[in-house]
Amino acid sequence: MSSRLIFLLAALITTWVLAFNSGRDLAFNIAYLISGVLLLSYGWGMNSIRGLALRRYTRTRRSQVGQYAEEQFEVNNRSIWPKLWIEIEDHSTLPWHPASRVISSLGRQSSQRWQVRTMCTQRGRFRLGPLTLHSGDPLGIFSVKQELGDTSQLIVYPMVIDLPSFEPSIADLSGGEARHRRTHQITSNVAGVREYVHGDSLNRIHWPTTARSRRFMVKEFELDPTADVWLYLDLNGQTEAALAWTPAPPEVGLFALRERKRQEKVFELPPVTTEYAVTVTASLARYFVMNNRAIGVSSWGHAREYIQSDRGERQLNKILEALAVVEADGSLPFAHLITTDGIRLNRNDTLIAISADPNREWALALQQIQRRGVNSVAIVIDGSTFGGTQPYAPLYVELEAANIPTYVVHRNDAIDQALAQPTRISARQTNGNYWR
Numbered sequence: 091m092s093s094r095l096i097f098l099l100a101a102l103i104t105t106w107v108l109a110f111n112s113g114r115d116l117a118f119n120i121a122y123l124i125s126g127v128l129l130l131s132y133g134w135g136m137n138s139i140r141g142l143a144l145r146r147y148t149r150t151r152r153s154q155v156g157q158y159a160e161e162q163f164e165v166n167n168r169s170i171w172p173k174l175w176i177e178i179e180d181h182s183t184l185p186w187h188p189a190s191r192v193i194s195s196l197g198r199q200s201s202q203r204w205q206v207r208t209m210c211t212q213r214g215r216f217r218l219g220p221l222t223l224h225s226g227d228p229l230g231i232f233s234v235k236q237e238l239g240d241t242s243q244l245i246v247y248p249m250v251i252d253l254p255s256f257e258p259s260i261a262d263l264s265g266g267e268a269r270h271r272r273t274h275q276i277t278s279n280v281a282g283v284r285e286y287v288h289g290d291s292l293n294r295i296h297w298p299t300t301a302r303s304r305r306f307m308v309k310e311f312e313l314d315p316t317a318d319v320w321l322y323l324d325l326n327g328q329t330e331a332a333l334a335w336t337p338a339p340p341e342v343g344l345f346a347l348r349e350r351k352r353q354e355k356v357f358e359l360p361p362v363t364t365e366y367a368v369t370v371t372a373s374l375a376r377y378f379v380m381n382n383r384a385i386g387v388s389s390w391g392h393a394r395e396y397i398q399s400d401r402g403e404r405q406l407n408k409i410l411e412a413l414a415v416v417e418a419d420g421s422l423p424f425a426h427l428i429t430t431d432g433i434r435l436n437r438n439d440t441l442i443a444i445s446a447d448p449n450r451e452w453a454l455a456l457q458q459i460q461r462r463g464v465n466s467v468a469i470v471i472d473g474s475t476f477g478g479t480q481p482y483a484p485l486y487v488e489l490e491a492a493n494i495p496t497y498v499v500h501r502n503d504a505i506d507q508a509l510a511q512p513t514r515i516s517a518r519q520t521n522g523n524y525w526r
Contacts, residue, residue, distance in 0.1 A: 251373040
């Protein structure tokens with residue numbers, strides 16, 4: 091109960107007591123006035139949100155860091171009475187989503203529509219809604235609200251950096267043997283035929299077999315005889331390094347646009363090794379998919395994330411959707427992930443390990459994988475530039491000794507430049523004590 095209502099109720103009781111005790115017309119008039127104001131305000135307030143219909147249209151349920159999420163709202167007044175003011179409060183979890191709004195002077199049988207565009211600054215799965223409608227009488231004595239509990243989800247994919255090149259080049263990666271594995275993609279390798287089922291494309295029908303068997307037969311395909319590329323992402327929470335930061339609106343905060351030497355505007359990632367590792371993984375996935383390579387992902391955070399290798403835009407969307415929600419909350423050491431999952435790999439596969447772990451054990455695990463003929467590449471997110479205190483020298487030494495191409499990504503590095511060619515490990519980076 092508002093203080094204004096309490097004051098008016100006290101004044102109403104006082105004036106009626108004075109009116110009956112004194113019998114004066116002035117006291118009765120004041121009592122009638124206050125009573126009429128309260129009754130009129132109560133009736134107005136109770137009807138202030140009746141007859142309202144609010145619709146929310148989300149343009150797409152998928153977005154990406156650096157892109158806009160767009161929504162359209164429409165409120166209709168189906169009542170014969172105008173609405174003086176309506177406050178729409180949005181409870182979405184999407185950061186900096188300005189969907190709340192105050193509408194004034196909504197006439198009878200009229201509507202208002204507006205659009206909300208929000209720059210996505212954080213990856214993840216966010217809730218859109220619910221909404222709360224607030225309104226009341228013109229004097230602000232009575233206020234009413236109505237909850238609209240409908241919700242939906244928006245998935246924001248991680249940022250993807252356009253990589254012009256990645257060495258070793260695709261031509262240098264291993265491959266050349268038939269995989270003998272079925273795929274829904276149309277490739278140059280036909281594995282056989284099967285009976286047509288609803289949903290099969292007509293261009294897959296094998297007409298000679300169809301004519302002989304007198305029923306529709308479609309071709310089945312195998313993966314091309316080229317190497318699968320596997321991205322192993324380290325999500326062990328004990329190896330994550332991060333600097334203190336406070337999320338802020340994209341115009342002035344952490345994700346503010348900045349100009350680099352090549353005059354290209356990019357977003358500045360949070361100073362967290364996991365965010366850099368996820369961005370590197372997403373960028374590499376897009377690079378290999380665009381070059382028609384079969385790509386798979388394996389990681390172990392709170393739960394196991396394993397995406398079987400495949401090609402195409404659909405595969406990229408699956409990877410980005412998985413990377414949108416991963417967090418460094420796992421307890422499995424990265425070396426164990428490489429050892430256990432690496433058993434599945436063969437000479438036709440290439441393993442790209444992405445980690446901020448300074449422990450040399452995962453470099454030794456890559457060496458064991460290489461002894462079986464699996465091509466290995468290491469991408470190290472240097473946690474010492476994110477506030478970490480453990481040295482990376484032993485790790486660099488093991489990677490260099492195994493002749494594993496190594497890329498080192500520091501905080502504020504341009505990821506496309508850091509992945510352009512392997513990093514030469516200098517004696518200074520190994521502190522001179524582990525170099526051999």
